[in-house]
Amino acid sequence: MRERLIVAFLALALGIIALYGVPRIIMVADLVHASENQYADRMAGMVAAVIDDRDEPVDEAFLASLLTEGESVEYRPADGDAVRAGSTPVGNDITRSSDVSAGGAVAFTRSGEVVAERVTTAIAPVIVIGIGLLVVSAVVAVLLARSLSRPFLRIVETVRQIGRGNLQPSPEPLRIPEAKAIDAALRDSAATLERRIRREHEFAANASHQLRTPITALRLELEDLSLWPETAPAVREQLDHAVREIDRLADAISQLLEFARGGTPGSGTFEPLHDSLRAAASRWNAQAGASGRRIRVSASGSALGDAPAAASQILDVLLHNAIAHGRGDITVSGERRSEYVTVQVADQGPRPSGNQIFQRRPEQRSATSGEGIGLALSAELAESLGGHLLLEGAPTTTFSLILPAR
Structure with missing residues (x-):
């Protein structure tokens, strides 16, 4: 029971955490991607505006001074060769373009690795909170399972005492209503069983006593009859046989009485x-x-x-x-x-x-x-x-x- 309660509680907690955490992680990742896209748009426009205001030729050193780690920019003038600074773009990078007023265009690229790192940093607290809630849920599940199963373990001990013959087990303080009802039903059944066993034992003892008295009287009469001088030898032999059978009947009654009391007659x-x-x-x-x-x-x-x-x-x-x-x-x-x-x-x-x-x-x-x-x-x-x-x-x-x- 305890293990099933723990598993059920943990499954419920895990389900709640998953229902809350997974959508939260997806939402945070989408917000980070949207923020990075907006940043790339702004950076592309800013670089284009700076190039418009610059009177000198645009070279790689000038473009590199506008970048940070994980960024690259490419300026494609209307006439002339393109100028590039930063890392080489790959398939998962974010790239945004902006036109230059004097002619040409600027392509700004944000590294996908940097974006993934920002997503990981953003969702890490959600994951840590989820793991913490799961650990807390496990501790609460163990404590709750112990608290809920303790009354039923006491009921099991009560049942064992009844099985060992103690039909009046000591009372146990129980707080759970269902456990109280089960314990009360067991004690009522034990009391009923005790009354029935006592009546059966009393009946067996009374029956044995009531049977032994006439059997003893009959045995004495048969023995007395066998001692009469007028009794024929053949009749005396039959009387002796009847006396032996009466002795067997008395032994059988004693054995049945012992058997009814839980003993092992004749063992x-x-x-x-x-x-x-x-x-x-x-x-x-x-x-x-x-x-x-x-x-x-x-x-x-x-x-x-x-x-x-x-x-x-x-x-x-x-x-x-x-x-x-x-x-x-x-x-x-x-x-x-x-x-x-x-x-x-x-x-x-x-x-x-x-x-x-x-x-x-x-x-x-x-x-x-x-x-x-x-x-x-x-x-x-x-x-x-x-x-x-x-x-x-x-x-x-x-x-x-x-x-x-x-």
């Missing part, structure tokens, strides 16, 4: 990736089998290493998406590549067009179904873990989860 907890893939497939085998489909796990065991524990949440979303929207059998595979591990969840259904499935579009979803949020949330969770969730370009639906491995 410090690692677990064997091969076990996570097997456990995820086991959890969803029943739903897949109900629709006549299978989940196959293709992984290289311990070679995969460990991955963040929160990856199991992403695997659940991908498997649920494959069961709900895909076709045919589902394949879960993992591959270790240097410091990263890639997990692919593929089915035989056609690939969705574009990557809009990773975008939150609540206006296209019902308010209670929750559809359309899982993949977007999984993509955000993968990025918070230092990885990435993408949709491969294969003809069939294939999701790749890339995560840092330990």
